[in-house]
Amino acid sequence: xxxxxxxxxxxxxxxxxxxxAATALGIPAFRFFSDLRAxxxxxxxxxxxxxxLWMSGGPSHLDIWDLKPDSEKNGGxxxxxxxxxxxxxxxxxxxxxxxxxxxxxxLRSLDSKEGNHERGTYLMHTGYVPNPTVVHPGWGSTxxxxxxxxxxxxxxxxxxxxxSPGVGAGFLxxxxxxxxxxxxxxxxxxxxxxGDVDALRMNRRLQMLGQLEDQFIAQRRxxxxxxxxAVYGKTIRMMNSKYKEIFNLKTESEAVREAYGKHSFGxxxxxxRRLVEQGVTYxxxxxxxWDTHADNFEALxxxxxxxxxxxxxxxxxxxxxxxxxxxxxxxxxxEFGRTPRINQNAGRDHWPRSWSVVVxxxxxxxxxxxxxxxxxxxxxxxxxxxxxxxxxxMTKTMGIGLDTQYTTPRxxxxxxxxxxxxxxxxxFG
Amino acid sequence: xxxxxxxxxxxxIRGSSVAAAGxxxxxxxxxxxxxxxxxxxxxxxxxxxxxxxxxxxxxxAWEEAGVKPPRPASxxxxxxxxxxxxxxxxxxxxEAQAFLTTRxxxxxxxxxxxxxxxxxxxxxxxxxxxxxxxxxxxxGRNVDRRALSDWLRKQFxxxxxxxxxxxxxxxxxxxxxxxxxxxxxxAHLESEAVPLTSRTTRLFLGQQLQCxxxxxxxxxxxxxxxxxxxxxxxxxxxxxxKRAADATGLERYDHTELSDQPTDDxxxxxKRNGMVGVAFPxxxxxxxxxxxxxxxxxxxxxxxxxxxxxxxxxxxxxxRMWAHFMGRGFVNPVDDIGPxxxxxxxxxxxxLTEEFRDSGFDVKQLIRWITSSKAYQATSLRVxxxxxxxxxxxxxxxxxxxxxxxxxxxxxxxxxxxxxSSHRPGATRDEGRRDNWxxxxxxxxxxxxxxxxxxxxxxxxxxxxxxxxxxxxEALSGKPDSxxxxxxxxxxxxRSPAVQMVDQLYLAALSRxxxxxxxxxxxxxxxxxxxxxxxxxxxxxxxLNSNEFILIH
Numbered sequence: 001x002x003x004x005x006x007x008x009x010x011x012x013x014x015x016x017x018x019x020x021a022a023t024a025l026g027i028p029a030f031r032f033f034s035d036l037r038a039x040x041x042x043x044x045x046x047x048x049x050x051x052x053l054w055m056s057g058g059p060s061h062l063d064i065w066d067l068k069p070d071s072e073k074n075g076g077x078x079x080x081x082x083x084x085x086x087x088x089x090x091x092x093x094x095x096x097x098x099x100x101x102x103x104x105x106x107l108r109s110l111d112s113k114e115g116n117h118e119r120g121t122y123l124m125h126t127g128y129v130p131n132p133t134v135v136h137p138g139w140g141s142t143x144x145x146x147x148x149x150x151x152x153x154x155x156x157x158x159x160x161x162x163x164s165p166g167v168g169a170g171f172l173x174x175x176x177x178x179x180x181x182x183x184x185x186x187x188x189x190x191x192x193x194x195g196d197v198d199a200l201r202m203n204r205r206l207q208m209l210g211q212l213e214d215q216f217i218a219q220r221r222x223x224x225x226x227x228x229x230a231v232y233g234k235t236i237r238m239m240n241s242k243y244k245e246i247f248n249l250k251t252e253s254e255a256v257r258e259a260y261g262k263h264s265f266g267x268x269x270x271x272x273r274r275l276v277e278q279g280v281t282y283x284x285x286x287x288x289x290w291d292t293h294a295d296n297f298e299a300l301x302x303x304x305x306x307x308x309x310x311x312x313x314x315x316x317x318x319x320x321x322x323x324x325x326x327x328x329x330x331x332x333x334x335e336f337g338r339t340p341r342i343n344q345n346a347g348r349d350h351w352p353r354s355w356s357v358v359v360x361x362x363x364x365x366x367x368x369x370x371x372x373x374x375x376x377x378x379x380x381x382x383x384x385x386x387x388x389x390x391x392x393x394m395t396k397t398m399g400i401g402l403d404t405q406y407t408t409p410r411x412x413x414x415x416x417x418x419x420x421x422x423x424x425x426x427x428f429g
Numbered sequence: 430x431x432x433x434x435x436x437x438x439x440x441x442i443r444g445s446s447v448a449a450a451g452x453x454x455x456x457x458x459x460x461x462x463x464x465x466x467x468x469x470x471x472x473x474x475x476x477x478x479x480x481x482x483x484x485x486x487x488x489x490a491w492e493e494a495g496v497k498p499p500r501p502a503s504x505x506x507x508x509x510x511x512x513x514x515x516x517x518x519x520x521x522x523x524e525a526q527a528f529l530t531t532r533x534x535x536x537x538x539x540x541x542x543x544x545x546x547x548x549x550x551x552x553x554x555x556x557x558x559x560x561x562x563x564x565x566x567x568x569g570r571n572v573d574r575r576a577l578s579d580w581l582r583k584q585f586x587x588x589x590x591x592x593x594x595x596x597x598x599x600x601x602x603x604x605x606x607x608x609x610x611x612x613x614x615x616a617h618l619e620s621e622a623v624p625l626t627s628r629t630t631r632l633f634l635g636q637q638l639q640c641x642x643x644x645x646x647x648x649x650x651x652x653x654x655x656x657x658x659x660x661x662x663x664x665x666x667x668x669x670x671k672r673a674a675d676a677t678g679l680e681r682y683d684h685t686e687l688s689d690q691p692t693d694d695x696x697x698x699x700k701r702n703g704m705v706g707v708a709f710p711x712x713x714x715x716x717x718x719x720x721x722x723x724x725x726x727x728x729x730x731x732x733x734x735x736x737x738x739x740x741x742x743x744x745x746x747x748x749r750m751w752a753h754f755m756g757r758g759f760v761n762p763v764d765d766i767g768p769x770x771x772x773x774x775x776x777x778x779x780x781l782t783e784e785f786r787d788s789g790f791d792v793k794q795l796i797r798w799i800t801s802s803k804a805y806q807a808t809s810l811r812v813x814x815x816x817x818x819x820x821x822x823x824x825x826x827x828x829x830x831x832x833x834x835x836x837x838x839x840x841x842x843x844x845x846x847x848x849x850s851s852h853r854p855g856a857t858r859d860e861g862r863r864d865n866w867x868x869x870x871x872x873x874x875x876x877x878x879x880x881x882x883x884x885x886x887x888x889x890x891x892x893x894x895x896x897x898x899x900x901x902x903e904a905l906s907g908k909p910d911s912x913x914x915x916x917x918x919x920x921x922x923x924r925s926p927a928v929q930m931v932d933q934l935y936l937a938a939l940s941r942x943x944x945x946x947x948x949x950x951x952x953x954x955x956x957x958x959x960x961x962x963x964x965x966x967x968x969x970x971x972x973l974n975s976n977e978f979i980l981i982h
Binding site for chain 1: 620639699760761762765769770809810811826832833834835869872874875876877880882883887888889890892893894896897898902947950954963964967968970971972974975976977979980982
């Protein structure tokens with residue numbers, strides 16, 4: 001609910017000014033064009049990326065990653081199958097992903113405590129529960145801020161969200177907010193200036209705009225005014241970049257497109273691969289429709305799992321074959337899991353108490369199952385994992401210091417990884 | 430001076446000058462005089478000259494915090510923000526000129542009065558509340574969004590007391606086409622009315638209970654049973670799709686009918702320990718509905734929410750309206766009020782809540798009080814260069830400097846339309862076109878809470894739309910009958926046509942004249958470039974793309 005909601009605020013101003021140089025703000029309008037020497041590919045070296053596969057609605061983990069064939073009341077109709085990782089069993093409706101499980105690890109004991117979509121989405125993206133005094137940055141925006149902003153002369157947004165808006169940058173400001181690709185199968189809207197506006201005129205427009213922007217910023221000096229210019233700077237870079245073709249999947253071979261699937265999730269996964277290949281730091285690909293209060297098994301077996309299986313397995317295999325998997329962390333998650341109990345509508349309801357998240361790539365020790373739930377899937381039976389443990393694991397994998405800390409707009413310290421969070425040791429060699 | 434009991438006065442003005450509003454757009458100066466004289470005669474109108482009852486409390490808060498009282502906003506700043514906040518769009522050239530050239534001392538009070546009587550005031554607040562009540566997306570055929578919006582507009586036209594409007598929304602029955610209010614309930618009934626429960630408590634009572642759906646609240650005293658006690662009020666509700674013969678005699682869906690009947694039903698919920706809990710209707714204050722009664726549950730809920738002596742409803746509205754005009758509420762998020770979330774300037778908040786309730790929930794009076802306060806009259810300009818001090822943000826919290834706020838998509842669309850049709854006096858809003866345009870930025874999550882988001886405010890897709898989009902192309906068209914063509918036509922024969930053209934563009938886009946320097950720069954372009962239409966287009970493009978245009982300041 002954004003109308004009427006309060007401003008998200010900004011960084012403490014000192015903090016904020018220091019980082020302005022990292023944005024396009026430093027570039028005067030008339031240099032917007034001449035500065036566009038793209039060398040994103042060079043920046044790729046040693047750069048780490050993360051792809052989050054976001055299952056909007058709350059995926060039924062017990063029917064995908066943590067099957068309970070021995071539970072009479074909670075088991076459901078799906079059977080487990082063996083995978084490429086010895087001893088790891090997953091759902092029969094994930095046969096292609098089963099062949100990639102040596103690149104992935106299942107965390108089966110997540111306890112996240114938020115069973116409301118909005119709050120669960122916020123928690124899983126930021127590591128924090130909503131708090132009236134601060135708007136936390138999404139973890140993807142934190143990565144963009146910490147890693148992406150270190151890339152010189154980078155034309156693409158550092159943080160991209162495909163098929164859904166993702167979670168905003170909170171006090172890190174608008175220029176780290178995810179760039180949303182609404183439909184990966186369609187061209188980005190309005191990327192080209194109208195035909196009668198040539199480079200000369202565009203330049204004149206930007207000169208005029210630059211003067212207005214700077215004057216307004218000088219008078220107000222607050223994040224919304226500064227962010228506006230920074231976002232325009234990024235937009236203009238993108239418009240003029242040769243890498244804007246990255247968003248056009250038509251340049252991929254038909255075989256590759258078929259492998260990923262041409263549905264929005266498969267295409268999103270393919271676009272994610274193309275983006276991290278060029279050095280984009282964080283890409284989220286969303287697959288919706290998981291809020292299966294009714295007809296859970298039908299929705300999963302006929303629609304959700306086939307799409308997920310195809311897109312996810314193609315992505316992992318493709319990243320591995322291109323040598324990108326060691327520097328690309330993959331995280332599969334949603335806002336919560338679903339109830340072990342099957343309700344009267346053959347559905348499962350919201351369940352944040354004991355559920356599964358999958359991680360992979362990123363140079364982690366994969367092919368494991370970590371943690372366990374009991375026979376009926378109700379309680380965590382082994383190695384409870386908190387959301388902050390997951391965030392700590394992701395943060396460490398990206399090479400971001402676990403002690404990274406910001407000052408909120410109200411002058412309070414805020415850690416990327418809160419005190420309680422510990423990286424999951426089993427994943428690190 | 431303390432102002433008590435706005436009630437009498439509020440009732441007196443109700444429904445008075447709706448008709449005047451239509452004419453008023455053309456004869457602003459006249460309308461200013463006509464509608465304002467009544468306001469000026471009344472001592473309770475509390476003009477900006479210091480009579481506002483909030484000011485002493487605000488001043489006290491500033492003094493205690495050791496911050497300087499705000500410097501007043503310029504006429505240009507005030508004009509623009511008042512138009513955007515009250516009627517949802519920027520002023521057009523004529524409206525801007527009329528206000529800026531008038532020298533009357535109380536012209537700000539008069540402007541607010543003019544805007545409150547403007548035909549766009551009820552439209553604007555109907556749009557805002559439609560979005561809050563049912564969201565921006567398409568909710569399917571059971572929800573007639575337009576009927577709800579029309580119903581709301583009528584309530585704002587009639588100046589109905591807010592608690593009565595809310596009572597009607599909560600208890601409405603009948604056809605979703607004929608009684609627009611029923612669409613609120615119809616939109617949120619699925620999943621055992623869980624969305625209706627959380628929206629009702631958030632919007633009308635300022636309480637976030639939705640997380641207690643699954644567990645007790647981590648930060649305040651709300652329990653899981655509180656949520657389901659409220660939820661149990663939404664039982665005994667009947668929804669019927671009615672069919673009727675169309676023009677060709679074919680029977681098809683016509684409308685949806687909402688009704689209630691007494692019930693003994695209760696809410697069932699999963700506790701965190703795996704047990705199933707049961708809840709009968711119980712209001713937030715703990716009052717239970719006696720079981721087995723023949724009462725209609727939504728009526729009982731409506732009575733409790735709309736209680737004229739209650740605190741939660743006026744508090745929630747006072748906070749939301751303050752946030753609407755100031756960029757943030759006394760309490761934020763605006764619908765999370767409670768002991769766990771301490772307010773900014775609590776004395777001001779309490780006083781505004783109390784006065785709003787005592788006025789008989791008079792929304793226009795609430796707007797008059799807020800807009801005439803020193804907080805709303807504050808400038809958004811910062812004085813010194815010591816902007817780096819970390820304490821600044823905290824100081825801003827005290828409403829001593831006006832926050833910058835991005836326009837909503839609706840404000841942006843209507844403002845672009847206003848800026849580019851100033852020359853067409855009869856031009857009215859095209860809400861259908863606006864809704865279509867907006868859908869491209871809308872994302873609906875498709876979960877049982879009907880969450881949605883706009884991919885809009887200040888992100889790259891929005892800048893791309895503003896820079897290269899269809900609407901901008903249209904706005905810049907120099908074709909006959911376009912705004913720019915009109916600007917050129919009118920300037921012919923003026924003493925200095927170039928100056929007049931530049932001034933018109935600044936007034937249309939930014940509601941102010943250019944500074945001497947800005948004017949010089951623009952004139953230099955016009956003198957040195959052969960294609961003056963091209964220069965005008967580029968200048969107008971820059972003005973409409975600027976942070977000054979899109980941020981309410």
